[in-house]
Amino acid sequence: MPRNVIVGHDALLQIPGIIADLGINGPIMLLSGDTTMKTVGTKVQNLLQEQGFDLVTGIVGRITYDEIKRIETVVQKAHAVLIVAVGGGRVIDTAKVVSYNLDIQFISVPTAASHDGIASSRASVVTEAGNVSVAAQPPLAIVADTGVIATAPHRLLAAGCADIIANYTAILDWELSHRLTGEPISEYALTLSKITAEILVKNASLIAHYDETAVWIVVKALFSSGIAMSIAGSSRPASGGEHKFAHMLERLAPGAALHGEACGIGTILGMYLHGGDWKSIRHSLRLIGAPTTPSDLGISDEVCLQAVLRAREIRPERFTIFDTGVTREAAEAAVKALYEV
Ligand SMILES: NC(=O)C1=CN([C@@H]2O[C@H](COP(=O)(O)OP(=O)(O)OC[C@H]3O[C@@H](n4cnc5c(N)ncnc54)[C@H](OP(=O)(O)O)[C@@H]3O)[C@@H](O)[C@H]2O)C=CC1
Ligand SMILES: O=C(CO)COP(=O)(O)O
Numbered sequence: 001m002p003r004n005v006i007v008g009h010d011a012l013l014q015i016p017g018i019i020a021d022l023g024i025n026g027p028i029m030l031l032s033g034d035t036t037m038k039t040v041g042t043k044v045q046n047l048l049q050e051q052g053f054d055l056v057t058g059i060v061g062r063i064t065y066d067e068i069k070r071i072e073t074v075v076q077k078a079h080a081v082l083i084v085a086v087g088g089g090r091v092i093d094t095a096k097v098v099s100y101n102l103d104i105q106f107i108s109v110p111t112a113a114s115h116d117g118i119a120s121s122r123a124s125v126v127t128e129a130g131n132v133s134v135a136a137q138p139p140l141a142i143v144a145d146t147g148v149i150a151t152a153p154h155r156l157l158a159a160g161c162a163d164i165i166a167n168y169t170a171i172l173d174w175e176l177s178h179r180l181t182g183e184p185i186s187e188y189a190l191t192l193s194k195i196t197a198e199i200l201v202k203n204a205s206l207i208a209h210y211d212e213t214a215v216w217i218v219v220k221a222l223f224s225s226g227i228a229m230s231i232a233g234s235s236r237p238a239s240g241g242e243h244k245f246a247h248m249l250e251r252l253a254p255g256a257a258l259h260g261e262a263c264g265i266g267t268i269l270g271m272y273l274h275g276g277d278w279k280s281i282r283h284s285l286r287l288i289g290a291p292t293t294p295s296d297l298g299i300s301d302e303v304c305l306q307a308v309l310r311a312r313e314i315r316p317e318r319f320t321i322f323d324t325g326v327t328r329e330a331a332e333a334a335v336k337a338l339y340e341v
């Protein structure tokens with residue numbers, strides 16, 4: 001569990017104090033993304049350098065094992081004793097794995113409320129066989145500046161909400177697997193994941209304002225969902241068939257959707273296949289402004305259909321509704337439902 005969680009306006013200003021309190025003695029590695037380094041990354045860099053911290057910076061690319069190895073070498077060469085990760089989910093996940101492998105601490109500074117990996121002890125790594133979920137270091141501290149996150153593109157906040165709404169089908173899939181395959185279940189992790197999604201949906205109209213209050217609500221939900229994963233020791237409470245669909249979609253149409261956006265559409269599809277209330281899932285996503293159809297993403301229905309049929313190739317050991325022998329006809333009906341008025 002993180003020791004220190006700061007969510008609020010100008011929270012970034014507290015980073016030097018947090019690091020000083022930790023008694024860090026040695027160089028710090030600041031990791032960021034291509035875009036975020038130019039804005040928030042540089043701001044954090046200036047804040048730390050003004051306070052006399054010895055700082056090295058690095059830009060994170062696509063999260064693969066090769067990229068993780070590359071960053072590990074940079075961190076080791078710099079003799080860094082702490083990583084400060086400033087960016088989206090990719091940057092934070094990379095910092096989590098690198099700090100775990102090198103046994104050093106890291107601080108999570110999300111620049112967008114776009115994913116629930118802000119606080120979790122899991123990281124999602126892209127491999128040739130699809131995304132794998134690996135054990136990683138949870139952050140020592142989380143600093144979420146609501147002012148900064150509110151100025152990020154709205155699409156990112158909507159994607160974070162969709163990543164939380166995905167908990168509805170993640171839970172159904174976990175329960176299904178528990179009943180059919182005997183997979184162990186954690187009632188605590190499951191309940192926390194469910195409540196988190198319910199609170200988020202209850203606040204959907206407030207979130208649609210995309211202001212700092214909205215950011216605050218979403219960041220808290222992302223944190224809570226991450227803790228559910230840490231309790232379970234697995235991403236199971238927040239990642240079921242809808243995530244397998246999302247990871248496959250990313251493979252078939254790279255860059256077409258943000259992670260959370262693909263998960264949101266996967267949640268409607270998964271709920272449809274479960275025979276659940278998929279319309280209310282779609283309604284919440286629409287209210288928040290997240291995409292709900294392949295055409296919203298600028299991709300063809302056929303690609304979406306293939307992602308439904310091939311979702312089971314991702315992490316085959318994770319049994320979900322997408323692993324129950326979905327036929328082409330059933331998949332077509334599910335994709336068609338996305339457009340239903
Ligand atoms: N470990 C876990 O439990 C979880 C992990 N994830 C993982 O997280 C990733 C998804 O996270 P996501 O954040 O959507 O993806 P990215 O980290 O790829 O970020 C998406 C885009 O948003 C940009 N961005 C971030 N913040 C800002 C900002 N303030 N202003 C402008 N642009 C900004 C990034 O820029 P740039 O990077 O170029 O700076 C990037 O281009 C996936 O890899 C997913 O697997 C998701 C959920 C849970
Ligand atoms: O994205 C996640 C939860 O939102 C977890 O990632 P995985 O799907 O890779 O396990």
Ligand SMILES: [Zn+2]
Nearest residue numbers: 116163243263
């Ligand atoms: Zn996710």
